[in-house]
Amino acid sequence: MNGPNFCGNLETCCHKSDKILRTVVEAKISGCGLRHINGLSKTLNYDTNLEAQFGEFPWMAIIYSSSTTPLNYIGGGSILAPTIVLTAAHKVISLRADQLTVSAGEWDMKSVKEPYPHLNRNVSQIITHDGYSHATNNIALLVLQFSFSGMPNISPICLPNVHESFDNMRCIVTGWGARTTNTSISQGILKKIILPVLPRVECQNKLSKMGMDPIYFDQSSICAGGEKDVDTCNGDGGSPLVCPIRGHPNRFYQAGILTGGIGCGLEGNPALYTNVAHLMPWINQQLDKLGIPRSLYTL
Numbered sequence: 001m002n003g004p005n006f007c008g009n010l011e012t013c014c015h016k017s018d019k020i021l022r023t024v025v026e027a028k029i030s031g032c033g034l035r036h037i038n039g040l041s042k043t044l045n046y047d048t049n050l051e052a053q054f055g056e057f058p059w060m061a062i063i064y065s066s067s068t069t070p071l072n073y074i075g076g077g078s079i080l081a082p083t084i085v086l087t088a089a090h091k092v093i094s095l096r097a098d099q100l101t102v103s104a105g106e107w108d109m110k111s112v113k114e115p116y117p118h119l120n121r122n123v124s125q126i127i128t129h130d131g132y133s134h135a136t137n138n139i140a141l142l143v144l145q146f147s148f149s150g151m152p153n154i155s156p157i158c159l160p161n162v163h164e165s166f167d168n169m170r171c172i173v174t175g176w177g178a179r180t181t182n183t184s185i186s187q188g189i190l191k192k193i194i195l196p197v198l199p200r201v202e203c204q205n206k207l208s209k210m211g212m213d214p215i216y217f218d219q220s221s222i223c224a225g226g227e228k229d230v231d232t233c234n235g236d237g238g239s240p241l242v243c244p245i246r247g248h249p250n251r252f253y254q255a256g257i258l259t260g261g262i263g264c265g266l267e268g269n270p271a272l273y274t275n276v277a278h279l280m281p282w283i284n285q286q287l288d289k290l291g292i293p294r295s296l297y298t299l
Contacts, residue, residue: 031158031251031299032059032155032156032157032158032159032251032296032297032298032299033059033156033157033158033242033245033251033252033253033254033299034058034155034250034251035056035057035058035250035251035252036053036055036056036058036152037053037056037250038053038056039052039053039054039055039056040053040054040055040115040116040152040153050179050191050192050193051189051190051191051192052107052174052189052190052191052192054107054108054114054115054153055105055107055115055116055152055153056190056192057172057174057190057192057242058079058105058152058153058154058155059078059079059155059156059157059240059242059254060076060077060078060079060104060106060174060190060239060240061076061077061078061079061085061087061102061103061104062075062076062077062102062103062104062106062109062176063075063076063077063085063087063091063092063100063101063102063142063238064100064101064102064103064120065095065099065100065101066098066099066100066101066122067095067099071101073109073176073235074091074092074100074238075087075088075091075175075177075235075236075237075238075239076174076175076176076177076236076237076238076239076240076258077102077142077238077239077240078156078157078239078240078254078257079104079148079154079155079156079157080141080156080157080159080287080292080296080297081156081287081292081293081296081297082144082147082148082149082296083143083144083146083147083148083292084141084142084143084144084287084290084292084297085102085104085141085142085144086139086140086141086142086157086240086254086257086276086283087140087142087238087257088138088139088140088237088238088257088258088259088274089128089129089132089137089138089139089140090134090138090237090259090260091140091237091238092126092128092140092142093126093128093132093140095126096126097123097124097125097126097142097143098122098123100122100123100126100142101120101121101122101123102120102121102122102123102142102144103118103119103120103121104118104119104121104148104154105117105118105119105148105151105153105154106118106190107153107189107190108188108189108190109176109188109189110188111188115153116151116152116153118153119148119149119151119154121144121145121146121147121148122144122145122146123142123143123144123145124143124144124145125142125143126140126141126142126143127140127141127142127143127286128140129279129282134259134260135213135215135216135218135221136215136218136220136221137220137274137279137282138220138221138257138259138274139220139257139274139276139279139282139283141283141286141287143290156296156297157240157242157252157253157254157297158245158251158252158253158254158297158298158299159253159254159276159280159283159297159298160253160254160255160276160277160280161277161280161298162277162278162280162281163277164253164255164277165277166197166222166243166253166255166277167197167198167199167200168196168197168198168199169196169197169243169244169255170194170195170196170197171194171195171196171197171224171241171242171243171244171255172192172193172194172195172241172242172243172252173192173193173195173224173232173236173239173240173241173242173256173258174190174191174192174193174239174240174242175190175191175232175235175236175239175258176188176190176191176235176236177191177232177233177234177235177236177237177239178233178234178235178236178264179191179233180233180264180265193230193231193232194230195224195225195227195230195231195241196224196225196226196227197222197223197224197241197243197255197256198222198223198224198225198226198270200222203217203222203223203270204217206223206226206268206269206270207223207270207272209268210262210268210269212262216272217272219275219278220274220275220278220279221259221272221273221274221275222255222256222272222273222274222275223270223271223272223273224241224255224256224270224271224273225261225269225270225271226267226268226269226270227267228265228266228267229265230265231261231264231265231266231269231271232258232261232264232271233264233265234264236258237258237259237260238257238258239257239258240254240256240257240258241254241255241256241257241258241273242254242255243255245299253276254276255273255275255276255277256273256274256275256276257273257274257276258271258272258273259271259272259273259274260272
């Protein structure tokens, strides 16, 4: 996306030509949701409006179809625990577990010259909500065959409590999807987009003006975005929308899972996200059955 800078209160704008010097650092990981705002990277040329630093969002995961060679990109996800990844059900519902691979610790999909490697893990189980339709309860948990080992560029996101509200907060969604409707999926470096989470009534009004059926916006959904040229796009489905935890600006909750939208970067057109807080009872129930400690993904 070209044009003016779009920096929220979480960012400092730089020009893409600015060169930032970084040394590789050993980050001490302590708990979930910790963002490495300065990255874990060496010298980089980057656009801070659009591109994440290496290791900045260590919970970010890629979902691949492993039924083809090379692996086929499906969408995004987020790490909740060493063997658990959260994503959108519509991204995986038509596939078997043995057809899926998850990658963590990735940053530039077009390069292997990174300070720490990414890791791939096969999926052993797909868990979707019994009430899933593309319009409601669009959520899936992927259980991995082997855990992601502890690395500075791989760690879990925090999940909110069921009563948490993110209305009017400026939050971040990350993904490897297209930057505009005219560009291809997977631009290489992980992109980051700062978006407002809209209150429910405002969202309903905007979706109605977009001609979207109200069935797509029940309690299991929230919406975010609607600012010109600042948006998710094709290929970003399943990616996490994360919001700073009040009083802890470098620690984040996952507020949403991107499920869809109309167009990319159109003013007044927010995108839809699965409401993670609303579905916390279901998430906790499923992970309790698997013996996953809640301390890994909650505060």
